[in-house]
Amino acid sequence: MTAPALVALAHGSRDPRSAATITALVDEAKAQRPDLRIERAFLERSKPGFQTVVDKLVRAGYDEIVVVPLLLIEAFHARVDVPAMIAEATERHPGLKIQATPVLGLEACFLEVLDQRLRVALKEARVRELDALVLAAAGTSDPLANQAVARLARVWGTHHKLPVTAAYATSAPPATGEAVRAFRGEGRRHIAVGSLFLAPGTLLDRATELALEAGAVAVSEPLGAHPEVARIILARYAVGAVELVPV
CATH class of the missing domain: 3.40.50.1400 (Rossmann fold)
Structure with missing residues (x-):
C-alpha cells in the first residue's frame, strides 16, 4: 500500500529567495524520508500552485494526500485559504482524500x-x-x-x-x-x-x-532549510497520514 503523498504548502512570495528556501527545506525533508513522495506548493505568488501539484499527484496514481501548511501561526491562511483549496481539489477529483495538518506553528x-x-x-x-x-x-x-x-x-x-x-x-x-x-x-x-x-x-x-x-x-537570518524544521514537517505528516486511515 502506497503511503499518502506529502504536500508542503508554503505562503509564496514574489521574492525568488523565498521559493528557493522552501525548495531547499523540502529537499531536506526528502533526504530524511526518501521513501515518501514529497512535493512543494504555494498559496500565492510563487509556482507551482496547490491545484497544479494535486493534479500532478493524481496523474501519478496517488489518491491520498497530506497537506502540511508551512505557516508559523494559525491565522487566516490556515483557517480559510487552505480548506478552500482542499475543497476545490476534492471536488475536481472524486475519490481523492486530502488531510490538512495543523500548521508548523511555534515549536519550542x-x-x-x-x-x-x-x-x-x-x-x-x-x-x-x-x-x-x-x-x-x-x-x-x-x-x-x-x-x-x-x-x-x-x-x-x-x-x-x-x-x-x-x-x-x-x-x-x-x-x-x-x-x-x-x-x-x-x-x-x-x-x-x-x-x-x-x-x-x-x-x-x-x-x-x-x-x-x-x-x-x-x-539573524530566517529559520530556513534547517533539519529541525524538516523534522517537524514530517512529524505533522505522520499524524495526518494516521488520520486518513479508516476507523
Whole structure:
C-alpha cells in the first residue's frame, strides 16, 4: 500500500529567495524520508500552485494526500485559504482524500534554530555582549496569533536571562525599529533581533532595515532549510497520514 503523498504548502512570495528556501527545506525533508513522495506548493505568488501539484499527484496514481501548511501561526491562511483549496481539489477529483495538518506553528525547538542563526549573525558582526533581544515575526490582524509569538518571545528571553520584546512586520505594533528604540531608551546598547520567519522576503528585509537603523547590533537570518524544521514537517505528516486511515 502506497503511503499518502506529502504536500508542503508554503505562503509564496514574489521574492525568488523565498521559493528557493522552501525548495531547499523540502529537499531536506526528502533526504530524511526518501521513501515518501514529497512535493512543494504555494498559496500565492510563487509556482507551482496547490491545484497544479494535486493534479500532478493524481496523474501519478496517488489518491491520498497530506497537506502540511508551512505557516508559523494559525491565522487566516490556515483557517480559510487552505480548506478552500482542499475543497476545490476534492471536488475536481472524486475519490481523492486530502488531510490538512495543523500548521508548523511555534515549536519550542524552533528557538534552538533561531539561536543558531543568531550566533552566526553575532559572530559576523563581532558582537560578544547582549543586554536585550527582539523576536521579529510577520504579524497578523489576529491578536491571539500575535499573543502566541509574544509568549514564545518570553520563553526565549527567560532561557537567555535577557529582556525580550516581540515585534511585528505588519498589522500590529511594535515594529522592530520601535522595539529596538524602546530598549535603547532604557539605556541598553547591545540589542539583537531574532528573525522568526521561515524564509527571506520583503517583510523580513524591512524588519531588518528598521532594526539596524534603530541601532540593533545584529539581525539573524530566517529559520530556513534547517533539519529541525524538516523534522517537524514530517512529524505533522505522520499524524495526518494516521488520520486518513479508516476507523
